[in-house]
Amino acid sequence: MGSSSSSRNKIPNAQELMDQTGFSSAHLLRLYDRFECLDRDNRGYLRQDTVDFSSFVRILAHFRPTDRNRNKEGTQQELPNSRTRKLKFAFQLYDLDRDGKISREELLQVLRAMLGLQVTEEQLQSIAERAIQEADLDKDDAISFDEFKKSLEKVDIDTKMSIGFLK
């Protein structure tokens, strides 16, 4: 996919991106190809000028697997693929109104989108109800990020929220 001719020079501030995201230059090239492929009008932006290449890369960087063997952590504290950042990303997808909490409505919307027509509305309601009940520690009827994190404490986020970008 994409032309292999694209060189690193074409990518704006490539080095900075590599540092920030931990992607290798090969990854970056690959992603740039993809980006050009998606950017049909060649405007350098996706989705009504909101996403340029660097944000595109930064978002995708959330899904880079955590490297266990190469200990890069010393150099940079918060790579986007840390556990918290991954969780934060997922949390933001739930948190539609960006108030820092997943309300029942938001959860329901996500569930509806996920389950589609398979489930009746009442079933959705009860699932959401239950989920909130379970995660909601401070009884405000919504899931805050901390609660979200807590409820996923035992899940191997590193595995579940990573994509094997080819090396």
Place this chain on the structure above:
Amino acid sequence: MLPLGLMLLLLPAAAADLPGTGSPPLRGPGLGFSPPVPASPSAPPLLLPQPGAEYGAPGVALARSAAEEPTGTGEEEDPGEHDHHHGGGYRVVQWEWSYVQTPYIIAIWLLVASVAKICKCVSVCVFVSQHLKFTLSAIKGDSWCLFPPLLLFSGLNKIASFKTGNFLLLLCCPVSSYFSRAPADEHVQAEMLDFLLFGALISAVDPVAVLAVFEEVHVNETLFIIVFGESLVNDAVTVVLYKVYISFVEVGAENVQTADYFKGVASFLIVSIGGTMVGLIFAVILGFITRFTKKVRIIEPLLVFLMVYLAYLTAELFSLSAILSMTFCGIGANKYVEANISQKSRTTVKYTMKTLASIAETIIFIFLGISAVDKSKWAWDTGLVSCTLVFIFIFRAVGVVGQTWVLNRFRLVPLEKIDQVVMSYGGLRGAVAFALVVLLDGEQVKAKDYFVATTIVVVFFTVMFQGLTIKPLVKWLKVPRATNRKPTINEEIHERAFDHILTAVEDIAGLQGYHHWRDKWEQFDKNYLSKLLLRKSVYRKSELWEAYQKINIRDAISVIDQGGNVLTSARLSLPSMASRASFPEVTNVTNYLRENGSGVCLDLQVIDNIPGAKVEEDMETHHVLAGNLYKPRRRYQSHYSRHFMPLGEQERQDREVFQRNMRSRMETFKSTRYKRHKKERSLKKRRGSDVKEDGSDKPRRNVSWQDKDPVVVPVETEDKAEHSDPEKDEDVGITFIARKAETPKQRPKSVPAALEGCQIPLLPPPPPAPPSPPPASSSPTSEDSHLPWKGSLGSPPPCVSLEATKIIPVDLQQAWNQSISSLESISSPPAPAEPVHPRVSALSRLGGPRPASYTPPGSAAGSTFSIGPQVSQGSFLFPDKKKEEEEEEEDPPGPLLPPPPPPSSAPSSGRRRTPCVYLRSLVTSPPPEPHSRGPTQL
């Protein structure tokens, strides 16, 4: 033997059904098939390539020996008649009909019968193949039940690479052992080819052993799947290689042509892929059939076994990898079948599989043990044995490390050193190796005996030593263990969401990774497969919803286990809560009724006064049950909270039994008396309430409460008393009435006879003719009728216990207060107009007896028969005592039981008449008599 018999029974039918094909199998089990027991070394290798000419021929053994004759490179020209492509010394695919003939026909016949049964028919039969390889299949079949297919899906790539890795291993191992052998000894006559053969069979990790050991160890899922999956897929590798080598050996090393090697490799691919395909095809068929078994649940397990078995046989028929085919049949059908069949069938399948597996496993190890002891079967060679032991270990480790190195380049989460150690240490050899080595043909492979000995040692060593030490090793290495934790709903939701997110991101990033394909597969599954293979009812369900339900059920169970304490805090509404919740509701309703009722019929009794025939019937049933059954709640308690229950439980049950016995004994004495007594009482009550209604509202409430309360109390003495306990003190008046009113009827039945014994003598004379005739003849009974069981429902389960006894005194005192006052009023020349009177007297009657100790008010009144003499007056000195003291008095009710009856029975006889006659005069038609035994005992 049993299965054989079953088969024989079955076969005539089969023969009848399929006249054409039926006859060969008839002879099969009897003659051709059962004798060649696989374990016997003389049995020719069953996997030998056989000329196609033999298919359909009944004489299996003959054909097989014939099959061995054509050796040499020219073989491919020899059997010209078969229609299957085969060439060189080795045929890639063969038709093995005669080999699987008998079981196949039986299985097909069973299948036909089952399908027919879906459209109505009957046939149930069980058969276990008498073939060792078939027994093995049972073990393998076990695996599908516990194998989460999705995980396997994710693990497949690793397994696949391991498979190939193992292939290399299979080559290394024998080669090195060959060279190691060379200097060691000369009396083992074996060539390179033989050693390759031996290497093929010895290096296969055995699924059974691995399953057994790793299940015990509880390593984490990844590790388990890799090791177990590897060993499962090993079958293809091992068996294929084994076949290849054995045909080479047969042909003779010098005759093997180059082409044959390639054919060997090709057959390896064909065998494994073909086996998988066969399995998947059968999986689809199985899923499709189980979709229609809603009406005939009983054949579901049979179908499952049958189809898996057929998959096995079919694969064997085409000399494909049978175990692979079974495994994939199971894995493929897992999702659909599990959803289609009923819970019971699922359990049946699971446990039958487990049982069969353990049986088969045991059999294999018995064989192993026997041949280990039987010296004629093997020949010892120290060099060979020790070298093999060392080399299989070394090469396993080398193989694992090498493969994980390659694998880790592609893995998201790399396998760590510890995993590698466990993986190499977990390479257990087991039954497969043993079965294969035993099946070797001693003629062809001269060193067979040595091989057998070595295999036995290896199996013993790996299973016994490594199997036993792997657990400490895993602990020592701190391998991450599998957690038994069940996911919470949040985790379920979010993980699903993550999957979606990742799929989307992969899409955006233009990668076609794991999630991409998985999503593709899920779409395909949803759109086509599930529609085809799942019932409509099941198809609609969502997995998340099921997970939700499962979590709820689990919660409910744990709540029950913990005695229901969690409920309030968790805000859960569970069916078990209903009882607790219903109580306040009931009271509310009654309150409401009472509040809103007209002045005349405010009383509950009147309101409830519309008995249907059904209600009465129910009531009667209820009383019979209440009187004769032990309290179920007690059983629940002992059952559910077995682990939490203190020692006291047993005693309580004993006590209940004791009390029941006493009660029933007494009841035989008292039943008639008390029946009459009851009628009278109810009459009085009615009158009382009527009278009350004239008065102001307030007093009425109190009175009615007082009136009924005593009645209730005895009823509840044993079990339900607790709930009344707390309410007693605060004067909940009205609320209480509602409950109490329900119980009076129940009481007579279930109340300890002892109480009645006391009561009757105490009876005050029926009050002077009540002014108002009873409104309806049946009113008292009906009033009782609706309520008693409802009331008992309302009582929360946990109340049963020891506290029950406490209550009596409480009630007693209430009653006592009432009765005292009433008695005083009675003793003074009664003012007939006084409304309190009749009721109070009833009260005294009821309340009085409970404390045998208390001086009967009746004696004070003078008109009543006095029970006084045998009662000690001391014990109940302070009627006004409050709770603190009541607790001390817990005991009285128990001890009371035995003494009262004698005095009461004799003296009361005279008295009894009066109320009865009186009643009859009052009541136009006798109230429906719920107690069947009452009249007869009069």
